[in-house]
Amino acid sequence: LVNRVSTVFNAEQIEGIPEYKLDVNNLEFELDEAMENLIENMQIEIFHKGNKAVYFPEEDFIIIPEERQFKSEYDYKSTLLHELAHATGHPSRLDRDIQHKFGSKEYAKEELRAEIASSFLCQEFHLDPSEDNLDNHKAYIQSWIGILKNDSSELFKSIKDANKISDYMLEKSDLVNLKNKNLEQVL
Numbered sequence: 001l002v003n004r005v006s007t008v009f010n011a012e013q014i015e016g017i018p019e020y021k022l023d024v025n026n027l028e029f030e031l032d033e034a035m036e037n038l039i040e041n042m043q044i045e046i047f048h049k050g051n052k053a054v055y056f057p058e059e060d061f062i063i064i065p066e067e068r069q070f071k072s073e074y075d076y077k078s079t080l081l082h083e084l085a086h087a088t089g090h091p092s093r094l095d096r097d098i099q100h101k102f103g104s105k106e107y108a109k110e111e112l113r114a115e116i117a118s119s120f121l122c123q124e125f126h127l128d129p130s131e132d133n134l135d136n137h138k139a140y141i142q143s144w145i146g147i148l149k150n151d152s153s154e155l156f157k158s159i160k161d162a163n164k165i166s167d168y169m170l171e172k173s174d175l176v177n178l179k180n181k182n183l184e185q186v187l
Contacts, residue, residue, distance in 0.1 A: 030178055031125055035077065038173035044087050046080070053079045055086040057098050062087060074127050078137075081121045081169070085114035088165050096161075108144040109158060115140050116162035121169055 011017050039046060045061040053064040062083045070076040089098035089110070096113075100106035119137050122129065129137070145155060170176065 031077075031127075034125060034173040034175045034178055035080070037175075038084065038169055041172035041174070042084065042087060042093065042169075044084070044090075053083050055083045057086075057090060060087065060090050060092075072130070072133075074122070074129055074133055077125070077127055078118050078122050078129075078133070081125075082114050082118040084169060085117040085121075085162075085165050086110065088117075088168055094164065094168055109154065111144045112141060112155070112158035113161045113165060115144070116159055117165035117169070120162060120166040124166070124170060124175060 011019075047061060047063045048066045050063055051065055051069070053062070055062050062080070064076075064080055064083060067073070067076040070079070086098060088094045089096035096110070097106070098110050100110065115137065
């Protein structure tokens with residue numbers, strides 16, 4: 001690891017530079033295409049049925065309710081991203097030990113990883129959460145942190161792992177290329 005020091009100036013601090021305005025939030029990219037790429041490139045089957053979202057590590061598939069059963073597109077996609085985050089633990093992907101008894105410390109760690117990764121990905125995919133969505137993420141994370149209260153560093157470890165998970169999933173979604181393609185069209 002090499003540290004480098006660079007002097008950086010904001011364009012507003014330099015005289016004579018014309019104002020540049022590009023609102024990247026208005027760039028359109030195909031979220032559905034990115035989600036399809038993610039599922040296809042992770043090589044995982046998803047079955048839409050039932051009333052609960054669950055990843056089955058032994059069989060390597062996800063069951064999730066139909067999208068119409070969720071309150072919003074955000075609720076459906078964030079839940080799907082959460083389950084896909086669990087699926088990254090499969091030996092054919094990031095190979096994490098993810099088969100733990102509900103309520104155990106290890107189970108809580110995996111739930112934290114998946115929920116935090118899902119939150120990171122929602123931001124990358126420009127899925128705009130409501131206040132209720134944010135409160136739900138927060139409550140879910142806090143419910144699992146309680147199990148880990150004896151290990152204060154565990155949240156930071158979970159965030160680090162969640163970052164690896166979200167990086168893997170972003171790569172599989174090909175989101176960067178989809179965004180760049182749309183950026184080129186705008187410019």
